[in-house]
Amino acid sequence: MYWTTLTVLVTFSCLHLTVLCSADEHNIKTYSADYYDAKDCRLSVADNAVALKMPVPFRRDDLHRHSIIYPDSDGRLRVKFLHGFKMSCTTAGKFASADLSNVTEVLVVCAGDNSLWYLGREYAYADFVCNREPRSELTVTDETCQGDGVVVAVGFQTESAYLGAYRVCFDKATKNSLYSWYDSRSPYYDQHQSMKKRPSFVASRQLYGNTNVNKLYTVAQQRKTVAKILRSDSLANMYIKNDNNHSLSRGHYTPKADFYFGFEQSATFYYANVAPQWQSFNGYAWNHLEMWTRYRMDNSTGRRVIVTGTYGSCTLPDVDGVEQPLFLDPPTDIPVPLFYWKLYYDADAEDGMVYVGLNNPYMKIDESAYICPNLCPDGYRGNGDTSYVAAAGKNDENDGLIYCCSKESFEEVYGRLDPIVFRSV
Ligand SMILES: *[C@@H]1O[C@H](CO)[C@@H](O)[C@H](O)[C@H]1NC(C)=O
Ligand SMILES: *[C@@H]1O[C@H](CO)[C@@H](O)[C@H](O)[C@H]1NC(C)=O
Ligand SMILES: *[C@@H]1O[C@H](CO)[C@@H](O)[C@H](O)[C@H]1NC(C)=O
Numbered sequence: 001m002y003w004t005t006l007t008v009l010v011t012f013s014c015l016h017l018t019v020l021c022s023a024d025e026h027n028i029k030t031y032s033a034d035y036y037d038a039k040d041c042r043l044s045v046a047d048n049a050v051a052l053k054m055p056v057p058f059r060r061d062d063l064h065r066h067s068i069i070y071p072d073s074d075g076r077l078r079v080k081f082l083h084g085f086k087m088s089c090t091t092a093g094k095f096a097s098a099d100l101s102n103v104t105e106v107l108v109v110c111a112g113d114n115s116l117w118y119l120g121r122e123y124a125y126a127d128f129v130c131n132r133e134p135r136s137e138l139t140v141t142d143e144t145c146q147g148d149g150v151v152v153a154v155g156f157q158t159e160s161a162y163l164g165a166y167r168v169c170f171d172k173a174t175k176n177s178l179y180s181w182y183d184s185r186s187p188y189y190d191q192h193q194s195m196k197k198r199p200s201f202v203a204s205r206q207l208y209g210n211t212n213v214n215k216l217y218t219v220a221q222q223r224k225t226v227a228k229i230l231r232s233d234s235l236a237n238m239y240i241k242n243d244n245n246h247s248l249s250r251g252h253y254t255p256k257a258d259f260y261f262g263f264e265q266s267a268t269f270y271y272a273n274v275a276p277q278w279q280s281f282n283g284y285a286w287n288h289l290e291m292w293t294r295y296r297m298d299n300s301t302g303r304r305v306i307v308t309g310t311y312g313s314c315t316l317p318d319v320d321g322v323e324q325p326l327f328l329d330p331p332t333d334i335p336v337p338l339f340y341w342k343l344y345y346d347a348d349a350e351d352g353m354v355y356v357g358l359n360n361p362y363m364k365i366d367e368s369a370y371i372c373p374n375l376c377p378d379g380y381r382g383n384g385d386t387s388y389v390a391a392a393g394k395n396d397e398n399d400g401l402i403y404c405c406s407k408e409s410f411e412e413v414y415g416r417l418d419p420i421v422f423r424s425v
Contacts, residue, residue, distance in 0.1 A: 039081065041110035043125045046075025051193045051262055053096065053130045055087035055106075056156050058163055066161035070260050073189045073299075079110040088158035089130035096131045105159045136165060136267035140206045145169035145418045149178050152207070152272050156263070165264055166254045168272045169309075169418065175208055175333045179309025180253035180273050181421050183347075185260065190298035193262045201250060203271045213271045216328040219247045229330055230318040239316055239362065244279060246361060248328070248336060251277025253308040255290045275310045276328055276336040278400075280361045285400030286340060289355055293344060303347035307421055310337030311371070311414055314360045338363075339371065341414075343407060347422065354410040357402040365398050371413045372405035 045051055057069040057077055069085060071077050079085055088105040089095055095103060106128065108116040114125045136154055143151040146169050155164035166182035203213040215221050219240060227236035240247050253273050256265040277286070297304060314336040315323035326336035340359055345352030358369050411417060 039112060041077070041079040041081070041113065041116070041125070043077040043079070043114060044075060045071050045077055045261075046191075046193070052196065053133055054261075054263075055089050055095070055128055055130050056134045056158065056163060056261075056263065057085060057087050058158070058161060059085040066163060068156075068163055068185075068261070068264075070185045071189075071191075073191070075191065081110050081112055084109045086158070086160065087128050088134070088156070088161075089132075090134045090136075091157050091159060092135045092137075093130050093132050096129045097127055100128070133266060134263040136263070138202070138204045138270055138272065140170075140204070143420065145420055146178055146415070148173070149418075151420065152204075154267050154270060154273070156267075165259065165267045166273070168253070168270075169421075170207060170272055172207065173332075174335060175211065175329065176335055177253060177272050177275060177310075179307050179417075179421075181305060181307040182254055182258070183424070184258070184297055184304040184306060186303060187299065187301045188297040188304070190294040192257050192260050192265065195256075195262050195265055199266045199269045201269050201271050201274070207272055211329060211333070213328075213334070216334065217248065217250060217276070222248055222328070225328060225330065226316070226326065229324050229326060230316060232319040235316070235319065245283070246278065246280055248276035249279040249282045250274040251282045251286070251340065251359075253310075254306070255308075257290070258294060258306065275340075276326075276334065277340065277359055278361050281340075281357065281359055281400035285402050286357055289342060289357065289402055293342065296344065303424070305343070305345040305347055305352075305422055307343040307345065307417065308340070309342075310340055310359070311356075312338030314338045316360075316362060341410065343410075343417070345407070345422065347424075352407045354405045354407055355402055356405060356410070358398065358400060361398055361400070363398065365401055369401055370403060372409040374403040375406060376404040 045054060058066055059069060061067050069077050069079070084107055086105060086107050091104055093104060094101055100106070106118050108118045108123070108128075111117045111122055116123050116125055116128070134156060137157050139153045141151045141153055145151050149169040149171050152168040152170050153164060154166055154168070155162055166180055168180045169178040170176070171178055201214065203211065216225070219242060223236045223240045226240055227233045230236060250271070251274055252268055253275070254268055256268040259265050259268070293306065313325040315325050315338070318324045328334035328336065337359055340357045342355045343352050344355070353375070354372070356371060358365070363369065
């Protein structure tokens with residue numbers, strides 16, 4: 001019986017990496033029968049000391065698609081005894097230890113507990129550490145989306161596979177991301193490795209050319225830009241405050257904490273995955289919606305597509321009281337949106353809800369803030385809190401309204417979302 005298992009396993013390995021066959025076969029056969037009673041591998045990845053430079057673990061699923069392996073709710077990767085999987089430092093990196101330093105990817109076999117076989121030798125899981133955190137790549141693809149948009153893919157390139165993280169529909173003409181989307185892992189547990197520090201944002205040259213996006217997001221530069229648009233320094237100083245709340249932050253579309261691994265979270269720090277979002281909205285109401293989304297996914301199985309985007313134009317009254325649309329790079333580039341929206345789509349039920357949030361703390365909330373019929377009672381604040389507090393703030397500021405609409409009613413206003421979003425990758 002064991003020999004049958006072995007034959008299957010060795011065949012599997014040989015299909016993937018010929019060089020492994022002889023060594024592996026030899027090694028596996030020399031182990032005593034006791035080993036076959038050993039438990040499956042349970043590799044702890046919650047431990048941050050290991051986590052920071054851990055390689056990307058992946059394998060082929062039943063449909064022969066490569067996908068990252070995620071831990072159980074106990075923070076451990078489970079691999080069946082004698083089953084193989086791969087680990088990669090991505091083609092841009094390599095393993096740190098001397099005897100692995102000439103490879104970027106390994107096919108290993110679970111030898112029980114924390115032990116893995118690689119090229120005829122037994123290693124501890126902790127021996128597989130990269131020289132740096134595996135690095136994502138941003139690729140501008142040939143595919144279009146939403147008419148003139150171009151599909152931008154962010155993921156991890158390994159020697160044998162491309163492992164996608166999320167994609168963005170980008171409008172090159174205005175350097176504006178329409179939306180970003182990803183398929184949630186399944187089963188999903190609302191847990192993630194904690195990051196030591198936030199990485200800095202990357203502006204892809206292919207998308208932003210020589211534009212200094214970092215500088216455009218500084219508060220000092222925002223004041224200058226808004227002063228120019230409103231033709232008034234004092235108005236700019238009034239709207240762009242130095243209180244770390246009333247300035248435009250880099251508002252993530254696909255949130256970092258939706259991903260489990262640190263290297264995936266780092267992969268969300270591309271300018272293509274953000275838009276200018278008022279911090280008073282970003283850090284409070286919107287943040288709650290993101291937490292609520294993860295809470296809804298917690299313990300869930302099945303495919304969910306999470307799409308996050310923006311819509312409309314955030315305006316402020318200029319020196320003559322005329323509403324002017326805001327841009328970080330006027331007259332047309334990096335527009336400040338009036339709405340953030342998030343579609344929570346259950347692919348099995350083929351149904352979803354769109355959460356729409358108002359990105360203008362200075363706008364008086366009236367009917368115009370509702371672009372589609374609100375299905376949530378009395379407005380919505382994320383995190384299960386449905387108390388209606390919008391427009392209750394001091395100094396005529398609103399706290400950030402969020403409400404929800406059916407996918408259909410949202411699309412009547414926004415336009416149909418490109419079917420590419422719902423296509424399984
Ligand atoms: C990589 O290093 C190992 C161990 O030193 C060696 O056996 C193997 O031949 C090397 N592989 C390549 C492609 O150089
Ligand atoms: C998911 O399961 C864990 C463990 O049983 C539990 O603590 C948690 O509350 C569950 N989450 C939700 C949203 O029910
Ligand atoms: C920032 O703005 C939010 C939303 O209006 C508000 O709830 C919060 O108290 C403000 N924080 C600070 C530090 O002013």
